[in-house]
Amino acid sequence: MMRYLGEMLSYPFMVRALAAGVLLSLCAALLGVSLVLKRFSMIGDGLSHVGFGALAVASALDLAPLAVAVPVVVAAAFLLLWLSASGKMKGDAATAVFSTGALAVGVMVISMSTGMNADLNSYLFGSILAMSGKDVALSVVLSVAVLVFYGCFYDGLFAVTFDEGFARAAGIRTERYRCLLAVLTAIVVVLGMRMMGALLISSLIVFPALTAMRLCKSYKGVLAVSACLAVTGFLAGLGISFFYGTPAGASVVVVDILIFILASFVGWCKKR
Amino acid sequence: MGTLCLACENVAFSYENQTVVSDLNFSVEEGDYLCIIGANGTGKSTLMKGMLGLKKPASGRIVLGESIQPGQIGYVPQQTPAQRDFPALVGEVVLSGCLSGGLGKGRKRRLAQEKLDLLGIADLWGKSFRELSGGQRQRVLLARALCAAQKLILLDEPATGLDTEAAEDFYHLLLHLNREHNITVVMVSHALREAFAHADHILCLSHDGYFFGRTEEYLESEEGRHFYGRCRT
Numbered sequence: 001m002m003r004y005l006g007e008m009l010s011y012p013f014m015v016r017a018l019a020a021g022v023l024l025s026l027c028a029a030l031l032g033v034s035l036v037l038k039r040f041s042m043i044g045d046g047l048s049h050v051g052f053g054a055l056a057v058a059s060a061l062d063l064a065p066l067a068v069a070v071p072v073v074v075a076a077a078f079l080l081l082w083l084s085a086s087g088k089m090k091g092d093a094a095t096a097v098f099s100t101g102a103l104a105v106g107v108m109v110i111s112m113s114t115g116m117n118a119d120l121n122s123y124l125f126g127s128i129l130a131m132s133g134k135d136v137a138l139s140v141v142l143s144v145a146v147l148v149f150y151g152c153f154y155d156g157l158f159a160v161t162f163d164e165g166f167a168r169a170a171g172i173r174t175e176r177y178r179c180l181l182a183v184l185t186a187i188v189v190v191l192g193m194r195m196m197g198a199l200l201i202s203s204l205i206v207f208p209a210l211t212a213m214r215l216c217k218s219y220k221g222v223l224a225v226s227a228c229l230a231v232t233g234f235l236a237g238l239g240i241s242f243f244y245g246t247p248a249g250a251s252v253v254v255v256d257i258l259i260f261i262l263a264s265f266v267g268w269c270k271k272r
Numbered sequence: 273m274g275t276l277c278l279a280c281e282n283v284a285f286s287y288e289n290q291t292v293v294s295d296l297n298f299s300v301e302e303g304d305y306l307c308i309i310g311a312n313g314t315g316k317s318t319l320m321k322g323m324l325g326l327k328k329p330a331s332g333r334i335v336l337g338e339s340i341q342p343g344q345i346g347y348v349p350q351q352t353p354a355q356r357d358f359p360a361l362v363g364e365v366v367l368s369g370c371l372s373g374g375l376g377k378g379r380k381r382r383l384a385q386e387k388l389d390l391l392g393i394a395d396l397w398g399k400s401f402r403e404l405s406g407g408q409r410q411r412v413l414l415a416r417a418l419c420a421a422q423k424l425i426l427l428d429e430p431a432t433g434l435d436t437e438a439a440e441d442f443y444h445l446l447l448h449l450n451r452e453h454n455i456t457v458v459m460v461s462h463a464l465r466e467a468f469a470h471a472d473h474i475l476c477l478s479h480d481g482y483f484f485g486r487t488e489e490y491l492e493s494e495e496g497r498h499f500y501g502r503c504r505t
Contacts, residue, residue, distance in 0.1 A: 038354075155367075155368065156371065158364065159371060162358060162365065163368075166349055166368075166369075166417075169345060169420075169426075170347075170369070170420050172371065213357075213359045216359055217359060217403075218359065218361045218400075219358075219361070221359075
């Protein structure tokens with residue numbers, strides 16, 4: 001076992017993937033609890049498609065990928081929230097429009113610039129080689145931001161997630177929480193999608209939270225269990241990916257699904 | 273004259289560019305029990321949002337009494353479907369009412385426990401919110417509102433989705449809080465029988481004006497007799 005681990009960690013790209021992945025899973029899991037409970041589960045999926053489009057454009061124009069994708073996805077997150085809050089378009093419809101629209105633009109740009117090749121594949125399904133040292137540094141900054149957000153604003157965040165009307169009446173600026181949630185989610189999506197894949201990154205946000213909700217009664221418990229499950233799922237998925245040569249993103253998602261099924265079974269047994 | 277809690281002065285509200293409430297004047301004093309009734313679309317919910325400070329009136333102003341700070345209004349909203357499967361302990365939900373005032377952890381906890389005691393549900397603290405009955409959930413939300421505000425609570429059709437017995441229990445609890453603990457109650461309600469039996473003031477909104485006055489006065493008015501007759505049949 002230790003020998004395998006040593007072998008895995010002897011590759012610098014694996015160490016980077018491991019470090020960034022663990023931190024991103026942690027952030028995604030914490031944000032995911034709020035997003036799932038506020039019925040924003042699909043937002044991660046919509047944003048990852050926007051991220052795909054942005055990355056495609058960036059690589060066609062030979063620009064730094066993160067410098068293009070982060071602002072574009074953050075802007076898309078704001079626009080989505082604004083559209084659903086103002087009632088100009090239903091949230092799920094807006095997400096579907098963004099999602100397919102950005103995907104189409106991305107595919108068009110890629111086919112015109114480099115032709116359909118391995119690039120497209122690695123954008124859609126992720127590549128374990130994608131994480132650079134810069135990504136790892138950004139992941140550290142991001143996870144500190146998310147942890148500070150949860151630590152300092154825990155009470156307000158709970159109130160806003162549980163009941164926005166009550167929170168507003170009690171004088172909490174709920175829009176600020178929404179915006180912060182949107183920005184952090186957008187950054188997690190952009191950072192994670194190159195390793196996990198545009199089509200799979202939203203599972204990091206949704207699965208751990210859903211699984212934890214089947215196991216825990218308290219909100220604090222859900223947050224803690226969700227974070228632990230996300231990290232465990234990621235490590236197991238990455239291990240499988242390394243030893244069996246399967247794509248990292250898909251392996252992590254499959255592990256998450258198995259954990260979810262197991263937790264559902266445990267939850268069902270507890271209720272009986 | 274008692275102490276003023278809340279007053280509307282020449283207030284008008286519009287909703288999607290249509291004026292739903294206009295030139296509304298009424299005041300609520302400490303210890304009052306006001307029921308806001310009226311047909312759908314007459315602006316009850318809009319007025320409620322205005323009193324909570326969530327919506328600015330198109331004209332006129334809503335004034336809070338001197339003893340009430342903005343944000344110190346206890347709001348009991350209608351339960352949303354999302355809340356029914358929300359993973360949280362009762363204690364966590366009630367504590368989320370103790371946001372303003374900058375209390376320490378221990379004081380918050382004591383305040384929350386005190387309100388649960390007051391509503392007779394002290395034993396629910398460690399229970400899961402989503403596993404409670406509808407009536408218990410509503411009591412928990414009331415406890416949370418009482419943590420946010422000591423004197424004034426606003427309720428938006430609090431008995432929606434409760435069975436008859438649970439609704440009756442809840443209305444009696446409100447009456448008890450109002451009479452024994454001098455908590456001012458303002459409620460939007462469709463339950464006319466309870467409104468007329470418990471409230472001391474009625475605000476009835478309709479498309480062509482409104483009535484505001486003591487419950488006895490309302491029941492003697494032509495409109496009141498019409499409504500009362502309907503709820504007795």
